[in-house]
Amino acid sequence: MSVTAVDWEAVRDEAVQYLQDLLRIDTSNPPGNERAAAEYLAEILAREGIAPRLIEPAPRRTSLIARLPGRGERGPILLQGHTDVVPADPAEWSHPPFAGDIADGCLWGRGALDMKGTVVMQLMALLLVRRTGLRPRGDVIFAALADEEAGGRLGAGWLVDHVPELVRAEVALGEVGGFTLHVGGHRFYPVQVAEKVGCRLTVTVRGDSGHGSQPVRDGAMAKAGAVLTALTRERLPLHVTPVAEAFIRALARAEPGLLGLLDPAREGQVLAELGKDARMFEAILHNTAVPTMISGGSAANVVPGSVRITVDGRLLPGQTAADFLREVRALIGDEAEIEVQHTPSHTEAPRDAFFAQFQEIVEEFDPGAMVVPYLLSGITDARFFARLGTPTYGFAPVKLPPGMPFWTLFHGADERIPLEGLLTGSRALYRVLERY
Ligand SMILES: [Zn+2]
Incomplete structure (x- = not known):
């Protein structure tokens, strides 16, 4: 044939x-x-x-x-x-x-x-x-x-x-x-040429334990709250990799406003305007640290002495676990213990x-x-x-x-x-x- x-x-x-x-x-x-x-x-x-x-x-x-x-x-x-x-x-x-x-x-x-x-x-x-x-x-x-x-x-x-x-x-x-x-109004066909690398973090915060009837103001729960707030509100720094830049510049032919994503001074504004579409762009321009699981406490009337937060971390190509930890520490401070699971690729x-x-x-x-x-x-x-x-x-x-x-x-x-x-x-x- x-x-x-x-x-x-x-x-x-x-x-x-x-x-x-x-x-x-x-x-x-x-x-x-x-x-x-x-x-x-x-x-x-x-x-x-x-x-x-x-x-x-x-x-x-x-x-x-x-x-x-x-x-x-x-x-x-x-x-x-x-x-x-x-x-x-x-x-x-x-x-x-x-x-x-x-x-x-x-x-x-x-x-x-x-x-x-x-x-x-x-x-x-x-x-x-x-x-x-x-x-x-x-x-x-x-x-x-x-x-x-x-x-x-x-x-x-x-x-x-x-x-x-x-x-x-x-x-x-x-x-x-x-x-x-x-x-x-234009049609694009993304072809994957690179992917991010997983870097899972286990963040542990500790503080005084005690009886649930007596408030502990600066305990593990308060520290966990601060970690969660920082990680969910703030973005890690912008890193424009060659692949992400090529992708965004191509799309910008149809939507010129997207070029603002490549500028640290304008990125936040453009992401805010993109609504839910922002998630994909944010992910390809930043290392990300997304809290996904939390554990701590053993009884309803016991203030826990420690709380553990699992963070789904993703590194951009070229970034190391050490780079990532520095960025995360800059957000959450030095006190929490952080365990890293990462296989470079x-x-x-x-x-x-x-x-x-x-x-x-x-x-x-x-x-x-x-x-x-x-x-x-x-x-x-x-x-x-x-x-x-x-x-x-x-x-x-x-x-x-x-x-x-x-x-x-x-x-x-x-x-x-x-x-x-x-x-x-x-x-x-x-x-x-x-x-x-
Ligand atoms: Zn699949």
Whole structure:
């Protein structure tokens, strides 16, 4: 079959069927149970004469890896996705999250975007390479991974530590990027080239304990209150990284006011005007320290001698834990004890010719749209592959209409993917492999 003979209508129907089946396999993590999804994918691959490896570091926590040989003229390209999903509360959904309903031109279900939809696009791209007899210059590796949503230690993390030869690649395509971002009447496609790094803090404050009938004014509760107030009211200093700057400058072509975000004197004002949209911009311009859990006290009538606050810390690329601690101390003072949990990693992918091709590929399905580099405030499996020297681009192309903002669907209720998006995404990933 030649390339021009690809029947794209049939590809769409096939992709829709695969995704519908995958959405009906509940892989909520915890507990994960990715084995059923891996076995489903393995069956499809086996029918095409591709023998995948199933790897199960813990019972039912299965990852799948398949490889198609290239011409050996360059290193492999890795298409990596995860088959686990975050849990869903059916009460919040218009369609049941694990039914795979088709309605309003979309396939509905937990994982439609994050990221079984992408896994299916990657699978289709791989199958098309097989069927058309395409031989890219490097091998194509397809990895459907377990456990991403709970930290990846039983998925990508395990593979990188124990069987790196199966996943080591020259370049990887992964999640968070390639969706439509509507700004000021223009369409942008952020492609993740870097992500922040987690740095969890446990902040402990201490003071006199005592009887609940007698007020303690400067005890642990008061100090915890001061820490929480400082961390939730104040921002850590602005750091304009190259990726965030490129992203904001590109968006500013549609919304010139966004340029103020890059100016320490004006940033606060611009963020205030952005309302809820400010959160995403603040996250890519600052180290962040968000209190998420608090514990202390043993009885209603006992003033506790200590209170512990868990802080979800996230570092910008290039920032160290020491930099971060200095910034946090400047807000909360020196008295609190701070314990740090941090594994440094560096995930930045170059904005080179490989990156440049995404613009041409996106224009094929959305003429006039613009690809922009993106810094993700969260973390993905990209950080594990980075340890092998493999840069990851978040490129899971889906054209979304203005009424379907990606960030409300990602981990949110009514997650869904336009059927047409599943086709354009499969075709776009196939284009990447054609050019590889
Ligand atoms: Zn994901």
